[in-house]
Every structure is written in structure tokens, then in C-alpha cells.
């Protein structure tokens with residue numbers, strides 16, 4: 001297995017450009033753009049209701065964007081959905097119940113549905129079984145499989161037509177730790193085969209090791225894209241601080257602008273109360289406490305001093321701790 005960082009990346013296989021999807025008043029996907037390259041694993045991370053499934057359904061041609069477009073292997077989901085379907089494998093976050101069907105029959109059904117015939121079909125089925133380690137269970141009825149084995153079967157079904165793009169919605173949900181590790185290994189091997197893999201989760205740590213890059217999404221908006229390290233650094237180092245003053249906030253803004261690690265934006269946010277000043281601070285909680293003390297010592301009357309809630313930090317912390325279930 002090739003390490004995520006050293007995998008060779010190819011052309012963009014998935015591209016979303018300014019995709020919007022409204023459901024009545026709900027802006028489920030808000031102007032989302034990103035690309036996933038061949039051989040890359042991209043983690044789509046956000047809390048429940050963030051818009052992950054909706055974006056994935058659009059990619060899988062199960063839904064259409066209200067505006068914007070997305071391309072799979074260069075084909076538009078709006079203009080060319082048939083070509084997209086033949087190049088994409090979508091694993092939803094649920095799978096139907098099938099009774100009296102065994103593992104081999106299940107894969108055979110999907111291979112036939114994709115129009116695979118004769119030796120091509122046999123080869124596709126045996127490749128999917130080898131890849132997922134299901135060969136020994138070929139004759140086992142699928143309703144008797146464990147959750148982990150069912151998930152493998154779903155993955156096998158999703159790759160049966162050898163798509164260049166795999167879109168997996170919450171594949172790790174409900175798996176035990178061992179099954180999660182095995183899933184991560186399989187995802188990594190899919191990328192080694194040159195496939196572009198988009199996987200969603202509301203828990204970053206579930207996917208961090210296997211993803212080359214992640215996109216953090218909340219309320220339909222993509223808040224950040226980058227490696228987990230890049231995003232962690234952004235979150236850890238920067239704080240947006242709001243200070244409210246009894247006296248003139250202009251004087252405080254001028255004083256703050258002189259301090260190390262502080263950036264006061266040129267434009268005051270329109271929503272900022274008149275007595276407040278808001279600024280970016282590079283540093284941790286100790287640096288913030290030190291700055292407050294210095295302000296008071298410099299004669300400013302600070303009536304409130306707080307770190308403003310920032311969506312990226314919030315979402316990042318939530319998904320990092322796996323708190324949102």
C-alpha cells in the first residue's frame with residue numbers, strides 16, 4: 001500500500017464549480033467548488049445536515065444542481081449524466097435489504113445491471129471479491145453478513161464496473177474499529193488503482209489518515225480545503241478576537257494595530273457594534289490573556305473581550321472530536 005502523501009496524483013476526475021442546491025428556503029449546497037484528482041482521496045467532512053449527501057447525489061446524477069455544474073472524468077452531470085454514471089460508483093449511506101440472495105449472486109446482479117457479459121463479468125466479479133476479501137463468503141446469504149462485511153459487499157458492488165471515480169457516503173458509519181481500519185486500507189488501495197475517491201464523514205479522525213486532502217463543509221458552505229495539517233494549523237494559530245470598549249474604539253484599534261501578532265482589518269464588519277473592535281490574533285489563549293492585560297495597562301477600559309465563534313473552528317473542533325453524531 002502506498003502512503004497517502006507519496007501517491008502520484010493525476011488529472012482532475014471530479015470537479016464541482018459553483019454548485020448550488022436549494023430545497024425551498026434551504027440552501028443545502030452553497031456555491032461549492034473543489035476538485036479531486038486521479039489517485040487522490042478527498043474527505044468531505046461536516047456535521048449532520050451540512051450538505052454532503054446532497055453534493056454527492058448531484059455528482060452521482062441522482063439530483064441536479066439549482067445552478068453550477070460538476071464534472072466526472074470531464075463529463076458534465078447536467079449535460080451528460082449517462083456518461084457520468086458509467087464512470088462513477090456511488091455508495092449511499094444505506095443499502096437495501098435483499099433476502100435469499102448470496103454474495104456471489106448479489107455482485108452478479110449488479111455486474112449484469114452494468115451490462116457486463118461473459119468473461120468480462122466473471123472477471124469483474126472475481127476482482128471485486130478479491131479486492132474486498134469476500135471470496136470465501138461467495139455462497140453466504142447477504143442478510144446474514146456482519147455490518148463490516150455488508151459494507152465490503154457494498155464497496156464491491158460500487159466498483160463492479162471499474163469506475164474511475166468512487167463516491168462513498170459515510171462508509172465508516174457504524175463500523176467497529178477493526179472494520180474501520182480495513183475500510184481505510186481498501187480506500188487507500190482504490191486510490192492506488194488511480195481512482196479519485198470522495199468520502200464523507202462527520203468525524204474527521206475517522207478519515208484523517210487516509211485522506212490526501214479534506215474539505216470542511218457546514219450549512220452548505222465549504223469553509224476550508226487542504227490537508228488535515230494545513231487546516232489544523234489555520235485553526236490553531238488564528239483567533240478572531242472582539243474587544244468592546246467603554247471609550248473610543250478607534251484609539252484601541254490604532255493601539256492594537258501596533259501590537260505583534262495582531263491584524264486589524266481595514267474594513268469594519270457592518271455587523272460590528274459601534275463600541276467594539278475586531279481583530280485577528282496569531283497566538284494561543286496565553287497570548288490573548290497577555291494582550292488583554294496590556295490593553296488595560298495602556299489605559300483602555302475594556303468592558304468585554306472574547307474570541308468570536310468562527311464556523312471553521314467550531315466545525316473543525318466538532319468533527320475532530322467526533323462529537324457530532
Ligand SMILES: Nc1ncnc2c1ncn2[C@@H]1O[C@H](COP(=O)(O)OP(=O)(O)OP(=O)(O)O)[C@@H](O)[C@H]1O
Pocket residue numbers: 023026027028046047048049050051052053054055202
Ligand atoms: N429532498 C430534500 N428536501 C428538502 N430538504 C432537503 C432534502 N435533502 C436534503 N435537504 C436538506 O438539505 C440540507 C443538507 O442535507 P444533506 O443530507 O445533504 O446533509 P449531510 O451533510 O449529508 O448530512 P447527514 O450527515 O445528516 O446526511 C439539510 O438541511 C437537509 O434537511
